[in-house]
Amino acid sequence: MRLLIIEDDRDAADYLVKAFREVGHVADLAVDGEEGLAHALDGQYDVLIVDRMLPKLDGLAVIGTLRSKGIETPALILSALGQVDDRVRGLRAGGDDYLPKPYSFSELLARTEALARRRGSREETVYRVGDLELDRLSHQVTRAGDEIVLQPREFRLLEYLMKHAGQVVTRTMLLENVWDYHFDPQTNVIDVHISRLRSKIDKGFAQALLHTVRGAGYMIRDSK
Amino acid sequence: MTALGKLLRTTAFKLTLVYLTVFALFAVFLLAYFAWNTRRLITEQITQTVDAEITGLAEQYRQGGIRRLVFVVDARSRRPGSSLYLVTTRAGEGLAGNVGSLATGILETAGWTETAYRRLDDPDGAEHHALVRVFQLPAGFRLLVGRDLEERERLHDIVLAAGRWSLAIVIVLGVAGGFFVTRRVLKRVDAMTETTRKIMDGDLAGRLPIAGTGDELDRLATNLNAMLERIEALMHGLKEVSDNIAHDLKTPLTRLRNRCEEALRLAEDESQYRAALESTIEESEALIRTFNALLMIARAESGQARDGMIDFDAAEIARGVGELYEPLADDKGIHLKVEAPAATLVHGNRELISQALANLVDNAIKYGGGMNGAEAEIVVTARGEGDRILLAVADSGSGIPPPDRSRAVERFVRLEQSRSQPGSGLGLSLASAIARLHGGELKLEDNKPGLKTVISLPRAGAVPSAA
Numbered sequence: 001m002r003l004l005i006i007e008d009d010r011d012a013a014d015y016l017v018k019a020f021r022e023v024g025h026v027a028d029l030a031v032d033g034e035e036g037l038a039h040a041l042d043g044q045y046d047v048l049i050v051d052r053m054l055p056k057l058d059g060l061a062v063i064g065t066l067r068s069k070g071i072e073t074p075a076l077i078l079s080a081l082g083q084v085d086d087r088v089r090g091l092r093a094g095g096d097d098y099l100p101k102p103y104s105f106s107e108l109l110a111r112t113e114a115l116a117r118r119r120g121s122r123e124e125t126v127y128r129v130g131d132l133e134l135d136r137l138s139h140q141v142t143r144a145g146d147e148i149v150l151q152p153r154e155f156r157l158l159e160y161l162m163k164h165a166g167q168v169v170t171r172t173m174l175l176e177n178v179w180d181y182h183f184d185p186q187t188n189v190i191d192v193h194i195s196r197l198r199s200k201i202d203k204g205f206a207q208a209l210l211h212t213v214r215g216a217g218y219m220i221r222d223s224k
Numbered sequence: 225m226t227a228l229g230k231l232l233r234t235t236a237f238k239l240t241l242v243y244l245t246v247f248a249l250f251a252v253f254l255l256a257y258f259a260w261n262t263r264r265l266i267t268e269q270i271t272q273t274v275d276a277e278i279t280g281l282a283e284q285y286r287q288g289g290i291r292r293l294v295f296v297v298d299a300r301s302r303r304p305g306s307s308l309y310l311v312t313t314r315a316g317e318g319l320a321g322n323v324g325s326l327a328t329g330i331l332e333t334a335g336w337t338e339t340a341y342r343r344l345d346d347p348d349g350a351e352h353h354a355l356v357r358v359f360q361l362p363a364g365f366r367l368l369v370g371r372d373l374e375e376r377e378r379l380h381d382i383v384l385a386a387g388r389w390s391l392a393i394v395i396v397l398g399v400a401g402g403f404f405v406t407r408r409v410l411k412r413v414d415a416m417t418e419t420t421r422k423i424m425d426g427d428l429a430g431r432l433p434i435a436g437t438g439d440e441l442d443r444l445a446t447n448l449n450a451m452l453e454r455i456e457a458l459m460h461g462l463k464e465v466s467d468n469i470a471h472d473l474k475t476p477l478t479r480l481r482n483r484c485e486e487a488l489r490l491a492e493d494e495s496q497y498r499a500a501l502e503s504t505i506e507e508s509e510a511l512i513r514t515f516n517a518l519l520m521i522a523r524a525e526s527g528q529a530r531d532g533m534i535d536f537d538a539a540e541i542a543r544g545v546g547e548l549y550e551p552l553a554d555d556k557g558i559h560l561k562v563e564a565p566a567a568t569l570v571h572g573n574r575e576l577i578s579q580a581l582a583n584l585v586d587n588a589i590k591y592g593g594g595m596n597g598a599e600a601e602i603v604v605t606a607r608g609e610g611d612r613i614l615l616a617v618a619d620s621g622s623g624i625p626p627p628d629r630s631r632a633v634e635r636f637v638r639l640e641q642s643r644s645q646p647g648s649g650l651g652l653s654l655a656s657a658i659a660r661l662h663g664g665e666l667k668l669e670d671n672k673p674g675l676k677t678v679i680s681l682p683r684a685g686a687v688p689s690a691a
Contacts, residue, residue, distance in 0.1 A: 082516065083523070084575045085532045102512055153547060179548055183579040184513055185586065192551040 001116050003027040004043065006036030006062065007051040007078070016049070019105050025112075033057025040066055045073050046116040049108070052079035052090065060093040067094035074115035078103070084182055106216035110168040117167060127162035130209055130222035132201060134162050143201060153178070154197050161210070161220040170217035194218055236409050240402025248394050252387065259383040263376060270355050270371045271336065277307055278359050278369050285361055293367070294320040307371050308341065308354050314364030321368070323354070331358055331366050338373065353377065412441050416448075428456045465522045473515060480507045517650040524576065524657035535684045536574050538613050539564035542606035545581045553589050553602055558619075560585075564606035568613050569684035572662045577615075577679075580658040580666075583651035584617040584677045592619025592674060612664070613683055618676040629668040655679065 003020060007013040008031050020027040028043065030036035033054040040048055040062070048066075052059040063075050074096040079086060082100030090098045097111050127134045131144045139155055141148045150158065156178050161169055171190040175181050198210045211219050231237060285293040290311075297309045301322035310321035316331060318324065325342040337358070340351050356370025416432050423430040431452060432445040487500030546562035553560035570577065581604070588602045603618045624632055633656045655677070656666040664681035 083520075084573070088532070104509075179544065181544075181548070181578055181582075182575055183582065184516070185548075185582055189548055189552050192555050193548075196551050 001025040001046045001113070002044065003047050003049060003112065004030065004036065004039055004045045005049045006030045006033065006039075006054060006059065007049070008032055008054050009051070012051075016105075016108075020109075023109060031055075033059065033062050037062045037065055040071065040073065041069070047112050048073050048075040049112065050075055050077050050095070052077055052081065060090060060095070063094040076108075076111055076115060078108075087182065106168065107170050107172060110170045110217060111173060113167045114164050114169070114173065117164060127159070127165070129162055129165045129220050130207060132162075132209055132220075134159060141201075143205065148200055150197075150200060153193070154200065157193060157197055158201065158220075161218065165220050165222075168213050168216045168219050173217070231403070231406055231410055234406050234410055236406040237402055240398060240406065244395065244398035244402070247398070248391055251390055251394060255383060255387045255390070259380065259387075262379055262383070266376045266379065267355065270373075270376075271357075274307060274355070274357050274369050274371060278357060278367065281367060281369065282359065282361075285367075290319070290361075290363070290365055293361075293365075297321055297367075307369055308356065310366075310368040312366045312368075314366070319365075323368075323370075325351070326368075330356070331368065333358060334360070339370075409441075416441075416445060423452065428452070428459060461525050465518075465525065469518050469522070472518065473511070476507065476511045476514065480504060480511065483507065514650065517654055520576075520579075521650065521654050521657045524654070524661040533572050534574065535569055535571050538568045538570045538577070538615055538681070539566060539606040541574070541578050541581060542604050542615060545578060545585055546604045548582070549585045549589060556589060556593065556600075558589060558593065558600040558602055560589075560602045560604070562604045564604070566607070568606050568608045570613050570662075570681050571684040572681065573658075576658045576661070577681075580655040580679060581615055581617070583655045584679070587651050587677070588617050588619040588621070588675070592621035608683065611683055613681045615679040615681070616676055618671045618674065620671065620674040623670060623673060623675040624668060626670075632668065633666065652677075 003025055005013060005016050005020075005027050007016065007029070010031075013029050013031065017027045017029055028039060028045075030039050034056045036048075036050065036054065037057060048063075050059040050062060054062070059077060059079075063077070066073065066075070075094065076097045076099060077090040077095040078099055078101060079090065080101045087098045087100075096115055099108060099111060125136050127136070133142050134155075135141075136159065141150055141155065141158065157174065160174065160178050171188075172184070174190050175185070194210070194212075198208075202208045202210055207223060209220050209222065211221060213219050281293060281296065284296050288295075294311055297311050297320040300306050301309050301320065306322075308321075308323045310323050310326070311319045312331060313319060322344050323341040324344050324347065325340070327339040330337060330339050335357065336355065338353060338355050341354050342351055343349060353373040354370040355373055356368050359367040359369070361367055412433075412435060419430050419432050431449045434442050434445050434449075436442065483500065484504055487497060487504075491497045491500055542564040543562050546560060550560045585602065585604060592602055593600050599620070601620050603616075605614070605616045605618070607614055633652045652666070659666040659679045659681065662681050664679060667678045667680060669676040669678060
């Protein structure tokens with residue numbers, strides 16, 4: 001995955017470039033808004049990671065300019081401003097995701113990969129992981145041919161996981177996309193939902209599909 | 225600026241001058257009109273009378289010649305209150321009449337003229353003025369008939385004097401009145417300015433004086449005072465918040481630092497270092513969460529989150545939050561149910577209300593376990609009551625004794641029974657701040673047994689009172 005990181009804080013920028021490299025992604029760096037815009041217009045990037053407060057041209061303006069020129073590269077906004085209104089403003093400016101600082105790298109990585117995937121795929125109506133099938137239209141879930149009955153919320157949870165099959169999905173991402181909540185629940189509410197889902201789709205089957213990724217979140221993956 | 229200068233520049237004074245000028249002009253106009261018309265009337269009267277006399281006398285002349293005319297004029301001249309007459313020969317020699325000492329050339333002038341004259345029976349007396357008409361008779365005789373203009377002139381003098389006096393009085397009274405009125409207004413405005421200056425210098429407790437007359441200045445003062453009240457409250461809140469934040473964050477920061485130092489001192493192998501680092505990250509994250517919560521409380525209390533408010537269904541929120549927490553409650557052996565059948569509209573920040581309710585439910589799950597083996601139950605309700613919407617979370621735990629209830633809402637307070645549980649201790653604080661931001665409140669009640677936390681909010685469409 002080719003990434004462009006637009007961040008003026010040298011320490012943070014170096015940290016990100018190194019961290020992404022460690023997991024096998026290539027990251028270019030721009031230290032102000034103008035440089036960032038120039039790079040984004042030239043290169044072919046999979047995801048842009050844009051700090052909101054930048055010298056010369058702020059992050060939202062960079063994204064806005066790109067969008068007005070028809071460049072739809074997914075953009076993830078990093079910002080110290082973490083309130084809901086700030087998030088809304090960021091998304092309205094053309095951003096695709098919004099991560100308040102301070103963030104954990106695993107969260108950033110998971111969201112970046114999710115954005116990159118989104119760019120490529122067409123909208124499919126049936127998700128498949130191993131012998132697990134989810135039909136988005138009929139809301140039917142089967143594994144090895146047997147139907148599994150899920151509550152509506154469980155269905156949406158599974159749907160989101162399968163949409164990002166093979167990628168890490170963090171608890172925050174789940175809370176935002178499956179429940180549309182943007183606060184931080186102090187206890188592990190999500191974990192319990194996951195374990196219930198797991199008992200429905202993995203229990204009794206030889207192969208576990210729903211995995212816990214320590215320190216990051218969850219992933220649904222065919223282990224073969 | 226001198227005191228007088230200030231006064232003269234006030235709107236009130238300028239307005240007074242404008243009105244003064246308008247009224248003065250109007251008065252002058254009125255008087256002029258009156259004077260002019262009356263003068264015209266009198267003149268008309270005179271001309272009519274004189275014309276009538278001349279016609280009559282001309283007739284006399286025609287009938288009886290100059291002799292007759294002289295006789296008649298003579299008789300009339302002697303009558304008191306009569307007009308003025310003069311009959312002369314072509315040469316100007318007087319034949320009959322009661323006037324003399326006319327202006328030169330009068331007798332040659334045809335038509336109406338004004339002239340000075342003296343009465344013949346009072347040749348050394350004062351000079352008068354008259355409006356006369358000269359009539360040429362055949363054979364060169366001349367007849368002059370006229371009337372004294374004294375009445376007209378007297379009226380003219382009266383009107384002129386009236387005009388001068390009234391103008392003088394209007395101006396004096398106007399200016400004096402304007403002066404006093406303006407001075408009064410200025411005094412009140414000055415008092416306000418002085419108070420404002422003191423307030424800006426730092427005396428936040430200062431308030432504008434209210435005269436009690438209920439006029440526009442009083443209303444302005446009342447409104448400004450309300451604003452000052454609000455500002456003072458906000459400034460106090462701000463100070464409190466920054467004091468709290470400084471204090472409340474220093475403790476976990478110190479703890480973090482100590483842990484790191486300890487690791488540096490005591491750790492011997494990689495696994496111990498790793499453990500120390502991991503625990504540092506955990507502590508940092510807890511710290512970040514605390515900080516975010518404090519920030520949100522501060523924003524909620526200072527009213528910053530007021531934009532982004534929409535109308536939404538509180539019952540839907542209750543169902544959503546209940547559904548999110550149900551599995552967690554179930555895992556702990558607590559039965560959670562939601563009772564929110566009817567749509568209940570609230571006007572507010574959807575995110576914040578969800579968070580507030582989530583905090584309450586979270587608390588209920590943490591501390592609301594069943595007592596002594598009793599069936600543990602949490603009930604989340606959303607319903608309307610009068611002009612309020614009530615979002616409530618009722619548990620069947622040990623509850624909070626009445627004296628502790630107000631303390632529980634304060635930041636970082638963990639009551640005795642909850643000391644051992646994880647969490648930042650900000651849940652109720654934030655929920656309370658959010659409730660107040662929406663013009664509502666958080667109430668803690670006895671659920672008999674257990675605790676019932678209630679967020680009371682105004683209905684959508686109702687105007688929320690200032691938090």
